[in-house]
Amino acid sequence: MKLDSKIPEGPLAEKWTKHKFNLKLVNPANKRKYDVIVVGTGLAGASAAASLAELGYDVKAFCFQDSPRRAHSIAAQGGINAAKNYQNDGDSVYRLFYDTIKGGDYRAREGNVHRLAEVSVNIIDQCVAQGVPFAREYGGLLANRSFGGAQVSRTFYARGQTGQQLLLGAYSAMNRQIANGKVKMYNRTEMLDVVIVDGKARGIITRDLVTGKIEAHSGHAVLLCTGGYGNVFYLSTNAKGSNVTAAWRAHKKGALFGNPCYTQIHPTCIPVSGDHQSKLTLMSESLRNDGRVWVPKTAHPGLKAKDAANIPESERDYFLERRYPSFGNLVPRDVASRNAKMVCDEGRGVGATGLAVFLDFSDAIKRDGKKTIEAKYGNLFDMYQQITGDNPYEAPMMIFPAVHYTMGGLWVDYNLMTTVPGLYALGEANFSDHGANRLGASALMQGLADGYFVIPYTIGDYLAGMPYEKVSTDKPEFKEAIEQATNRLNTLVNINGNKTVDEFHRELGLAMWEYCGMSRNEAGLKTAKQKIQSIREEFWKNVKILGGANELNMELEKANRVADFMELGELMVDDALSRAESCGGHFREESATEDGEAKRNDEQFAYVSAWEYKGDNQPEVLHKEELVFENVKLTQRSYK
Amino acid sequence: MKVTLKIWRQKNASDKGGFKTYQLDHASPDMSFLEMLDVLNTELIKKGEEPVHFDHDCREGICGMCSLYINGRPHGPLQTTTCQLHMRSFKDGETITIEPWRAKSFPVIKDLIVDRSAFDRIQQAGGYVSVNTGGVPDANEIPIPKKIADEAFDAATCIGCGACVAACKNASAMLFVSAKVSQFALLPQGKPERKERVEKMVAQMDAEGFGSCTNTKACEAECPKGISVTNIARLNREYYAAVASSYEWQVGGGE
Known part of the structure; x- marks a missing residue:
């Protein structure tokens, strides 16, 4: 299989403009003859559904939550980048492009990333016009902040709830189209499979989560806007329902999976408090601007935050400041995370589990006063206290890294089309723009760029070549897919074993976290592969699900998702094994400099991994899309 | 324990x-x-x-x-x-x-799961600004006084959980509806559709069977996001102003 990224020819800054001109158009009067299926209603899905309906297409949108407004984009805190240069501080489309390519450790396509930077400015205009209440200055204009170590202030924000406000903006645009009858919304409905007719994606199979009814929907194109797969680790900052099922079923129907092992681990999350832990909560990384990260120089098992003051200054190891004198506590996410893990592996972690480091504000409070710190971080301190019961004004916070975002996803070309014609992937569900590491405030930008400003252009090019005729759901392809989905659910409810779905999910998560998390090595990855295989084997013999398939059954929903996570987990391990270099959030222990820092290997690994499914229990086949850099020079990151 | x-x-x-x-x-x-x-x-x-x-x-x-x-x-x-x-x-x-x-x-x-799709239908009735993607002015061409932007933001933080309805002895959805009406009534982007919006959203709220507001303020006391009942006062003002002077009424010559 030859992977064609379809990056347009020509100078970088003209590629998108030229491409838009070359794309075929669908006559306005003919758009209503095409049905587009949108799965997922987060930033990418809601913005795509609204924009396509506005153009005149008939859209069917699906979400598994009780309302499209619940999608997990809502939880994004920090902000959204845009190259507006409102601050006159030297920002430009090219600088945002450059920072994003470099931040992704040179594992993303130049063409895609430049387009992202170009349309970033339109996103802000669009959201403001919808009534999104961004932060403003006293003069009434928009406020910006510098975020995630960027040297310019290009991040637009709405307090710590930027994702919520942007999603509600896209939700409102979609609601308008629901009212117009151009979007038909299916809540509490989960996609179980994609249906391919004559080599093209022509529909999906869904399950009504309330009645259990399995149905077929046909359309002229299918958009998967189904988010990331961080929950493969069981514990992550993702919502409990976030899952890979739609993307995975598409993968099994022929869509290649890009860079599955690229995971982002966020350094400042609230640590695990016990076996009951069901999810992890992110604390904004802005905390590292004033907090100092440390552990004791020697092991103090079970050290509590309230006893931290007893450790004298000379006995403390401010390990980020020590190892990275110029960046200190502000090193990028992956470096901060890895170092926290390292000191905990040495036995110097703090708290009941030993899996935490201190984030100490006592010096900042001494320097600036409690009032200043409260003004900056008051809501975060309150949130921390609510969850842990500890007061961060009096004792240091405890933090630990957690899985936050997955850069990998379905492989797509420049048009956001997967390797299955008519099947698109948008937002976190695709692999495209963040390379091996995503910069802060870039996820919201990419989700909305794909939905508002890319797919409305690129989908026309495909549909213009499609006949208007609808495909009947009576076709054998639909019947077969329904039968398969039904059989699978019936199999699951009839296993009647001894272990709960969560027990299996936890085991899977532990293996992934231990061997395919912050740092990986060949031996560990091979162990993980075996473990995952045996967990999966036991799952299909011993999972216990009560209730039936024809009713609301949350254990069945979970089981169906976890079964896919197990298969994905194995592919992530294969991908991590094959990528014997360190890059971005992927740290491969065998590929390190003498002082233990990540060492990228551009000669052998400057490519996108794209995996092809070959059938149950068959090894997947790796295809490589070579990355071509015509505009930027590849450099090694250094934060010393 | x-x-x-x-x-x-x-x-x-x-x-x-x-x-x-x-x-x-x-x-x-x-x-x-x-x-x-x-x-x-x-x-x-x-x-x-x-x-x-x-x-x-x-x-x-x-x-x-x-x-x-x-x-x-x-x-x-x-x-x-x-x-x-x-x-x-x-x-x-x-x-x-x-x-x-x-x-x-x-x-x-x-069990403990309820159907809150009535909230979605109220939003669909008018909880938006009618702009299509593209063709909008530069973001900074719409200056908004910080105080107004902050007040609109406070209303916009509603998470649509329904606690206000559950807390209210009348099962009224006024706090929920008022949060969206307020956000757009305060912002210049919401002004052109201000009157139709409030009329349509209130009509949908009534059609869904939610109760009336009798000012017990239980909703505000239980709202996890601290949405203020000031928004209900604003909703009432917006509603009466809209009903008394709607554009249709004006276009019809005040008949």
Whole structure:
């Protein structure tokens, strides 16, 4: 299989403009003859559904939550980048492009990333016009902040709830189209499979989560806007329902999976408090601007935050400041995370589990006063206290890294089309723009760029070549897919074993976290592969699900998702094994400099991994899309 | 810690439903309330009993999917979402009563899960600014005084959980509706459709069967996001102004 990224020819800054001109158009009067299926209603899905309906297409949108407004984009805190240069501080489309390519450790396509930077400015205009209440200055204009170590202030924000406000903006645009009858919304409905007719994606199979009814929907194109797969680790900052099922079923129907092992681990999350832990909560990384990260120089098992003051200054190891004198506590996410893990592996972690480091504000409070710190971080301190019961004004916070975002996803070309014609992937569900590491405030930008400003252009090019005729759901392809989905659910409810779905999910998560998390090595990855295989084997013999398939059954929903996570987990391990270099959030222990820092290997690994499914229990086949850099020079990151 | 749980069980929408009591002997004060229910459910499944169904998703207090009426209060004893409530807010040995939201417009689907799609339909009636993608002015061409932007933001933080309805003895949705009406009434972007918006959203609210507001302010007291009843006052003003001077009325020559 030859992977064609379809990056347009020509100078970088003209590629998108030229491409838009070359794309075929669908006559306005003919758009209503095409049905587009949108799965997922987060930033990418809601913005795509609204924009396509506005153009005149008939859209069917699906979400598994009780309302499209619940999608997990809502939880994004920090902000959204845009190259507006409102601050006159030297920002430009090219600088945002450059920072994003470099931040992704040179594992993303130049063409895609430049387009992202170009349309970033339109996103802000669009959201403001919808009534999104961004932060403003006293003069009434928009406020910006510098975020995630960027040297310019290009991040637009709405307090710590930027994702919520942007999603509600896209939700409102979609609601308008629901009212117009151009979007038909299916809540509490989960996609179980994609249906391919004559080599093209022509529909999906869904399950009504309330009645259990399995149905077929046909359309002229299918958009998967189904988010990331961080929950493969069981514990992550993702919502409990976030899952890979739609993307995975598409993968099994022929869509290649890009860079599955690229995971982002966020350094400042609230640590695990016990076996009951069901999810992890992110604390904004802005905390590292004033907090100092440390552990004791020697092991103090079970050290509590309230006893931290007893450790004298000379006995403390401010390990980020020590190892990275110029960046200190502000090193990028992956470096901060890895170092926290390292000191905990040495036995110097703090708290009941030993899996935490201190984030100490006592010096900042001494320097600036409690009032200043409260003004900056008051809501975060309150949130921390609510969850842990500890007061961060009096004792240091405890933090630990957690899985936050997955850069990998379905492989797509420049048009956001997967390797299955008519099947698109948008937002976190695709692999495209963040390379091996995503910069802060870039996820919201990419989700909305794909939905508002890319797919409305690129989908026309495909549909213009499609006949208007609808495909009947009576076709054998639909019947077969329904039968398969039904059989699978019936199999699951009839296993009647001894272990709960969560027990299996936890085991899977532990293996992934231990061997395919912050740092990986060949031996560990091979162990993980075996473990995952045996967990999966036991799952299909011993999972216990009560209730039936024809009713609301949350254990069945979970089981169906976890079964896919197990298969994905194995592919992530294969991908991590094959990528014997360190890059971005992927740290491969065998590929390190003498002082233990990540060492990228551009000669052998400057490519996108794209995996092809070959059938149950068959090894997947790796295809490589070579990355071509015509505009930027590849450099090694250094934060010393 | 040990707790006794009195939980509403209802097999489906047509089942009559009733309370069932469970003992949980291994709760920890550090667990979130939903994690405590996870532990209960694991025990139930192991015993061969169907787990308790409840809505939840983000578990960080922002998606608005979790609900639960705990000891007579929506989202329990603290002014936060149920997912942010922790067991340290309860006493060892306490009996905790857990019910679904109770409102005619939020019918029970199963156990503690209710149907809140009425909220979506109210938003669809007018909770938007009618702009298409593209063709909008530069963001900074719409200056907005900071105070107004902040006030609009405070209204816009509503998470649509429905606690206001559950808290209200009339099951009124006025706080929810007023939050969206206020956001757009305050902002210049919302001005062109200001009158139709409030009329349509209120009409839909009434059609869904929500009760009237009698100013008890229970909604504000229980709102996990602290949405102020000032918004209800603003909704009332907007509504009367719209009804008295709607554009249709003006276009029709005031007849």
